[in-house]
Amino acid sequence: MGETGTILVEVFFQTISYWWVIIPTIFLGLIVGGVPGFSAANTIIILMPLTLAMDLETGLIFMVSLYCAARMGAGIPAILVNIPGTAGAAATPLDGYPMTKQGRGQQALAMTFVASSLGGLLTTVIALATMPVLARVGFYMHSVEMIVVMLFGISLIASIAAQDMVKGLIAGFLGLMIGSIGTDVVYATPRATFGFLELYDGIPLIPALVGLFAVSEAFVIIEKRLIITDDARKAMATPSWHATFEGASIALKRWWHIAWTSVIGLIIGVIPGAGASIASFVAYQQSRSFSKTPEAYGTGHPEGLIAPESANNGVTSGTLVPLLVLGIPGGATAAIMLVVMQFHGVSFGPSLFENNPKVGYGMFMAMAVSYLFMMFTILPLSRYMSRVTTVPTIYLAPMIISFTLVGAFVPREYMFDMYLALAFGVLGYVARRTGYHVAAILIGVILGPLLERYFLWSLKKSDGDIMVLFSSTLGNVLWVCLALSIVLPIWFETRRKRREIVIQ
Amino acid sequence: MRPDYDKSPRPIGGELVIPIVAVAFTLYFFSSIWNSPWTAQVSGFLVGGILLLVCGIFFVRCISQLMSGRASLGFGTLFSIQDITSGRVGLLITTVGYCLLIDRLGFTLTTFLFLSLSMLILSHGKRPGLIIAISAAMSLGGWAVFIWAFETRFPSGWFETTMKAVLANG
Numbered sequence: 001m002g003e004t005g006t007i008l009v010e011v012f013f014q015t016i017s018y019w020w021v022i023i024p025t026i027f028l029g030l031i032v033g034g035v036p037g038f039s040a041a042n043t044i045i046i047l048m049p050l051t052l053a054m055d056l057e058t059g060l061i062f063m064v065s066l067y068c069a070a071r072m073g074a075g076i077p078a079i080l081v082n083i084p085g086t087a088g089a090a091a092t093p094l095d096g097y098p099m100t101k102q103g104r105g106q107q108a109l110a111m112t113f114v115a116s117s118l119g120g121l122l123t124t125v126i127a128l129a130t131m132p133v134l135a136r137v138g139f140y141m142h143s144v145e146m147i148v149v150m151l152f153g154i155s156l157i158a159s160i161a162a163q164d165m166v167k168g169l170i171a172g173f174l175g176l177m178i179g180s181i182g183t184d185v186v187y188a189t190p191r192a193t194f195g196f197l198e199l200y201d202g203i204p205l206i207p208a209l210v211g212l213f214a215v216s217e218a219f220v221i222i223e224k225r226l227i228i229t230d231d232a233r234k235a236m237a238t239p240s241w242h243a244t245f246e247g248a249s250i251a252l253k254r255w256w257h258i259a260w261t262s263v264i265g266l267i268i269g270v271i272p273g274a275g276a277s278i279a280s281f282v283a284y285q286q287s288r289s290f291s292k293t294p295e296a297y298g299t300g301h302p303e304g305l306i307a308p309e310s311a312n313n314g315v316t317s318g319t320l321v322p323l324l325v326l327g328i329p330g331g332a333t334a335a336i337m338l339v340v341m342q343f344h345g346v347s348f349g350p351s352l353f354e355n356n357p358k359v360g361y362g363m364f365m366a367m368a369v370s371y372l373f374m375m376f377t378i379l380p381l382s383r384y385m386s387r388v389t390t391v392p393t394i395y396l397a398p399m400i401i402s403f404t405l406v407g408a409f410v411p412r413e414y415m416f417d418m419y420l421a422l423a424f425g426v427l428g429y430v431a432r433r434t435g436y437h438v439a440a441i442l443i444g445v446i447l448g449p450l451l452e453r454y455f456l457w458s459l460k461k462s463d464g465d466i467m468v469l470f471s472s473t474l475g476n477v478l479w480v481c482l483a484l485s486i487v488l489p490i491w492f493e494t495r496r497k498r499r500e501i502v503i504q
Numbered sequence: 505m506r507p508d509y510d511k512s513p514r515p516i517g518g519e520l521v522i523p524i525v526a527v528a529f530t531l532y533f534f535s536s537i538w539n540s541p542w543t544a545q546v547s548g549f550l551v552g553g554i555l556l557l558v559c560g561i562f563f564v565r566c567i568s569q570l571m572s573g574r575a576s577l578g579f580g581t582l583f584s585i586q587d588i589t590s591g592r593v594g595l596l597i598t599t600v601g602y603c604l605l606i607d608r609l610g611f612t613l614t615t616f617l618f619l620s621l622s623m624l625i626l627s628h629g630k631r632p633g634l635i636i637a638i639s640a641a642m643s644l645g646g647w648a649v650f651i652w653a654f655e656t657r658f659p660s661g662w663f664e665t666t667m668k669a670v671l672a673n674g
Contacts, residue, residue, distance in 0.1 A: 027654065031649075043654070118536070166562045167519070173555035174526045177533060184544035191544055192533040222626055352543055395635075398622035399598055399642060401617045406606070406646075406658055413657055418603045425599075427525075433582045434518040452547040459546070 004357075008128075011362050014057075015369045021058055022366075022373050029069025030378070034077045034085045036210050036407040040070035041332040048340070056344045057362065063340065064366040065373075067333050071276065071316050072116045072374060075309050079108045080388050081227065081400060083214040087205050087446055088276025091156075091189045091284040093213070094439055095297060095304030102300055103232020103370040105389050110247025111302055111380035112309045117375040118255070119262030119310030124317040125369045126266060128361070134270050134318070135325035140474055141271045145456040147469065148478040149268065150451040152444065153281035155486060159288055162297070162438045171436040175444020176451075178203055185453045188459060198416040207408040207417045208445045212431075212438045213425020214404035227389045227396070244382050250302050257303055258310045259286055265311035267316015274430040276312040277446050283311030289489040317367055324352055324360050332379045515578030516566055523559040530555050554594020594625035611651065616643040 015022075044051065044063055074085030079096035092112070099108040127134060141149075157172030158165075181192045182202030193199040221227055238253040251258065261283040268279040287307035288297045297304045322328040327349035329335035336366045338348060346352070346359050353360045388396075408421035428438045462468035470476055530552040537545045560595060569575035587593050602618040609617070619639035650656040650672070651664060658664075 047654075071667070080635070115535060166558060166565065169558045170523055170526055170555070170562060172552055174522065174529070176551045177526070177530060177548075177555055180533070180548055184540070186543035187541045189537070189540040189544035191540070191548060192529070192536045219595065222590060222592060222595065225587075394623055394626035395638060397595065397596075397626065398619050401595075401622070402618050402642075403646065405599075405603065406611060406615070409659065410656060415603075415607050415659070422599065422603055425521075430521050430582065432593060434522060434580075436522050455547060456543055460543070464542075500615070 004361075007357050008361055008365065011358055011365045012369070015061060015362065015365045016060045018058065018366075019373070021061050022370055022413070023377060025062050025065040026069040026374055026377055028369065029071075030064045030073035032066075032071030032074065033073025036083065036206055036214065036404050037084055040067045041336055042411065044327040044333065044336045044340075046118070049334075050342065051340055052343055052465035056341075056346065056359070059340060059344070060337075060359070060363060061366045061370075063333075063337050064363055065370040066372045067337075068120055068313070068316055068367055069374060071120075071313055072113065072309075072378070074118065074312075075112050076109065076385060079112060079240050079387065080105055081214075081221075081396070082217045083134035083400065083404060084209060086276070087209055088280055088315070088440055089211075089308070090209065090277055090439065090446065091280040092305065094160075094284065094308075095301050096297070098298070098300035099305065099310045100386075100389055101176055101228055101232070103228050104243070104300065105228070105386035106243035106382050107247030107250065108300075108305060109385055110244045110379060111251040111305055113375065113379050114248045114384060115254075115258050115306040115309045117371045117378075118251070118258050119265065120313035120316060120371040121368055121375075122259055123262045123266040123269075123314040124364055126263065127317040127321055128364045128368075131321055131325055134266070134321045134386055137267060137270045142470055142472065143454040143461070144472050144475040145478055146271070146454040147451060147458065148475060148482055149271070149278065149282070150447050150454065151482055152285060152485070153278050153447050154451065156281050156285040156288075157440045157443055158486075159285060159294075160437045160443075164435065167327040167436050171431065171438075171440035172444050175441035176448040177444070178208075178441070179445045179448025180452060182449070185456055194432065196416065196421075198412075198414050202449050203445055204408075204412060204420070205446060206411050207421035208424050208442065210404045210408040211421040211426075212428040212445075213411075214400050215421060216428030216432055216438065218400040219425070220432055222397050225392055225394075227393065233390065234453065241383060243386075244379065247382065250470075251306060254303060254306055257287065257306055261266065261307040262314035262381025265314025266318040268311075269315035270321045271318075276315040278450070279311040279315045280308035281443060281447070283307040286485060288487045294489060294493070313371075320363055320367070325349075344358060443446055512573055513576040513578075514569070515580035516569065516575045517577045517579040518582030520563075520566065521582070523562050525554055527559050583664060591626040591628070595622050598622045598625065606659045610664045611658040612643050612647040612663045613661055614659075615646060616640060619643065 028043070029040065033041065042068060051062060054062060071088065074089035075092045075096070076085070078084040078089045078092035080100055082093045082097040084090045084092060096108050096112065099105065114237070137379045157168060160168050181199055183190050183200050190200055226233055264283045264286065265276070265279040268282065284304065284307050286301050288294050291297065291303060293301065319329070319334045323334045323338060327347070329338050341348065346356055377485050405418050405421055409415065411417070427441070431438050431441065459466070462471070470479065524665055526568055528598065533552055535562040537548050570577070572637055598621045602614055605617070616639050619642055620636055623635040623639065627635065647664070647667070652667070
């Protein structure tokens with residue numbers, strides 16, 4: 001066993017000995033991840049004095065465990081009550097919530113726990129093994145390449161719009177227009193801000209998320225006594241562990257799906273500026289594109305739930321790569337980790353693995369151990385968490401509204417953001433009642449500003465020459481992949497239908 | 505033979521709300537960037553142009569359905585008397601009130617009032633004792649977890665200030 005192997009084994013056992021930090025932090029992470037506005041980044045900031053008071057190892061393990069658990073926690077309300085805890089879980093309710101309404105919430109939770117843990121664990125191991133290679137991905141991803149990555153995610157709008165293309169496209173492009181509110185990235189010219197200074201930075205994501213999903217959902221669910229159907233309620237009257245094992249088994253049987261969608265998350269995670277929301281949308285879209293049953297997506301299809309959850313947990317290990325190897329944080333949480341670690345006198349970058357190899361490998365090991373612990377501690381909870389769906393809507397709806405609206409206030413502490421969430425709630429309610437997909441609007445709101453930023457940077461660099469979009473080899477490869485991912489599923493579907501006709 | 509109710513025109517008035525809002529917003533967006541540098545205009549005109557085109561196609565489709573008698577301008581289930589009887593309008597009013605009052609009364613008190621009132625409206629006044637107990641538990645629990653334990657900066661009012669003083673003085 002080489003020197004690195006010895007360090008890894010040593011760090012692994014050392015990390016396990018911190019179980020008393022990891023297990024409570026996992027539960028804290030589940031809570032803060034599940035409430036919109038309380039991301040892992042916000043919680044680490046809130047608990048910064050505590051983190052700084054801890055010794056280096058404890059602080060590091062605490063932050064990494066919280067980060068992983070919060071990512072997983074964001075999917076729980078997305079599945080149970082159609083409210084993603086963070087933008088990274090915005091693709092989770094597309095198939096998770098229909099499963100809950102069918103009374104399969106316990107299976108869905110078990111599935112997501114297994115997919116998230118396995119996805120996170122696998123990508124942590126891959127990241128550990130291929131760190132030097134992965135760290136260079138960020139160098140090759142310029143604005144042109146990022147435009148294509150964004151388009152991978154945005155193409156999901158077309159899939160969502162499949163049932164009624166015109167209405168789907170209206171929802172998606174309205175979202176893109178709303179996402180364009182705020183100042184432009186080059187000259188800071190305000191656009192469509194209605195005179196509100198609070199909109200100069202663009203539409204804040206949490207109020208949009210809270211309004212479109214939580215508030216609008218609360219106004220819809222009050223029509224029924226319970227979220228779930230009567231048949232589902234009868235089935236849930238006799239809870240058993242069977243549903244948990246069944247969900248875990250469904251996920252484990254799709255191990256290959258977990259593997260490749262989590263790798264999508266890992267690759268997107270290592271690109272600074274990209275994030276879990278992009279990864280989950282891209283993974284969902286790719287999963288649907290290459291599925292043999294694309295028509296089942298959106299109706300409670302296991303693969304539609306596994307793909308975004310594996311991908312957004314793959315992002316967690318991805319964001320650590322540029323942080324540790326290059327000293328460039330790949331996201332907000334990684335940036336805060338950088339500050340905390342620097343306080344302890346640890347400098348990130350190429351010298352980290354020479355001067356402090358235990359810290360460098362320790363962060364990945366903390367992630368791997370957290371995911372291992374999560375698999376065994378959270379999985380049994382699926383049986384009890386799914387009981388939320390049996391709470392009558394007359395109690396559930398006001399609770400959803402009050403706690404999510406105040407969650408919209410938290411990130412920026414503007415009262416305006418609560419009003420904005422309410423406005424998005426009304427928009428979301430009208431959209432739901434009239435057959436427009438709120439997820440399509442949200443994709444536009446999330447990815448629109450990013451796409452515009454990279455598009456403008458590309459045009460500025462090329463003095464307005466649109467052909468810059470096809471000027472790089474990697475970019476062109478990605479364009480071909482994008483075209484194939486759109487064309488191939490259509491071709492497969494046509495071929496399948498022809499074969500069916502021939503057989504008949 | 506198909507029954508008569510299948511032939512009744514489909515109400516599409518509600519479906520027109522989002523496209524009309526989209527067109528109005530796009531036109532407002534265009535007006536706000538008309539004299540701006542090209543960097544501020546390019547994506548707005550590109551995305552807005554497509555949105556107007558798609559909305560145009562939708563309007564043409566609706567007009568065609570209206571003219572052939574397959575659709576009517578009714579609002580269907582978007583606005584109905586059930587919105588009042590189910591308590592949805594009441595819930596909307598209390599939600600607006602929650603947003604307006606929370607800055608003055610603080611998180612805990614406003615949440616208690618909001619939860620109590622909304623639940624009473626939705627339950628048509630049944631089981632007030634249970635509702636008040638749930639509302640008190642939820643709002644106090646929220647205060648304990650988010651404000652007291654995590655020191656999250658929620659809107660604060662009389663209750664939060666008093667509790668802070670009480671806890672600070674032991």
